Amino acid sequence: MVKECKQTETEILVTQKLKISYKEQVVLKEIDVSFHKGTITALIGPSGTGKTTFLHALTRLNKSGTIVTGKILYHGIDINDQGVDVYHLRTHIGMLFQTAYVFPMSIYDNIAFSLRCHGMNEKAGINQVVEMSLIKAGLWARVKDHLKQDARLLSKSQAQQLCLARALALNPEVLLLDEATSLLDPVATNTVENSLRLLRGQTTVILATHNLAQAARVSDETLFLNEGLLVEKGKTKDIFTHPQEQTTDNYLSHNFKR
Numbered sequence: 162m163v164k165e166c167k168q169t170e171t172e173i174l175v176t177q178k179l180k181i182s183y184k185e186q187v188v189l190k191e192i193d194v195s196f197h198k199g200t201i202t203a204l205i206g207p208s209g210t211g212k213t214t215f216l217h218a219l220t221r222l223n224k225s226g227t228i229v230t231g232k233i234l235y236h237g238i239d240i241n242d243q244g245v246d247v248y249h250l251r252t253h254i255g256m257l258f259q260t261a262y263v264f265p266m267s268i269y270d271n272i273a274f275s276l277r278c279h280g281m282n283e284k285a286g287i288n289q290v291v292e293m294s295l296i297k298a299g300l301w302a303r304v305k306d307h308l309k310q311d312a313r314l315l316s317k318s319q320a321q322q323l324c325l326a327r328a329l330a331l332n333p334e335v336l337l338l339d340e341a342t343s344l345l346d347p348v349a350t351n352t353v354e355n356s357l358r359l360l361r362g363q364t365t366v367i368l369a370t371h372n373l374a375q376a377a378r379v380s381d382e383t384l385f386l387n388e389g390l391l392v393e394k395g396k397t398k399d400i401f402t403h404p405q406e407q408t409t410d411n412y413l414s415h416n417f418k419r
């Protein structure tokens with residue numbers, strides 16, 4: 162039986178006293194945070210501070226042996242409840258990784274396969290979604306005449322854009338990005354950032370990045386994690402110009418030209 166907890170209408174994802182450990186090592190310590198509908202949040206913090214661990218937890222990707230306590234509420238339902246279907250959850254909460262994992266099939270089939278797996282079988286409908294998602298990911302113009310080409314022949318940047326298109330094709334309500342542009346060239350990075358901006362208002366985006374300029378450019382809100390603690394979260398403009406906490410100020414002063 163899946164139990165529903167209270168959440169406001171615009172709060173899509175809420176964590177309550179979220180604590181994550183790998184054996185004895187506590188990586189995240191009682192994180193209480195909420196993410197609102199249609200906003201873009203940058204997750205920043207030093208290496209090893211738990212950003213990936215946090216994103217993985219939001220879509221139940223943590224490796225076995227990881228101990229998760231506290232709650233992760235998606236529309237009021239704890240995603241770790243026994244009755245939650247993980248496959249279904251991941252259609253609503255998509256994720257893009259640092260490395261682009263394309264399927265060993267054509268560009269077209271990378272997206273169509275995923276749509277068919279989620280019950281879409283009508284050819285014209287699939288064609289339309291393939292085109293729309295490639296447009297949103299900024300890749301359509303480059304690949305529209307080569308849709309049958311093996312996706313493994315794409316460049317790193319194009320492959321990541323294809324992964325973005327594949328994620329967007331399922332119309333996720335939440336999109337998580339873990340350093341998803343760190344291996345891309347500046348043009349592709351810019352294209353992906355533009356794609357994210359277009360999602361504003363509909364999709365809730367959480368993006369872990371070491372690229373503080375990107376966090377400042379793209380996000381509405383910024384969440385600063387340090388040593389497993391949520392140090393502060395607020396409007397990106399405020400965090401980057403007048404952080405409330407000394408630790409945030411120190412981190413930004415050392416890593417970002419203000």
Ligand SMILES: Nc1ncnc2c1ncn2[C@@H]1O[C@H](COP(=O)(O)OP(=O)(O)OP(=O)(O)O)[C@@H](O)[C@H]1O
Pocket residue numbers: 183188206207208209210211212213214215224
């Ligand atoms: N599967 C695992 N088993 C044991 N320890 C792990 C595992 N995954 C991550 N860790 C440890 O948890 C801590 C947080 O790692 P995590 O990758 O979440 O940090 P991060 O902030 O994303 O780092 P980076 O910015 O370098 O990607 C690190 O000390 C890491 O070594």
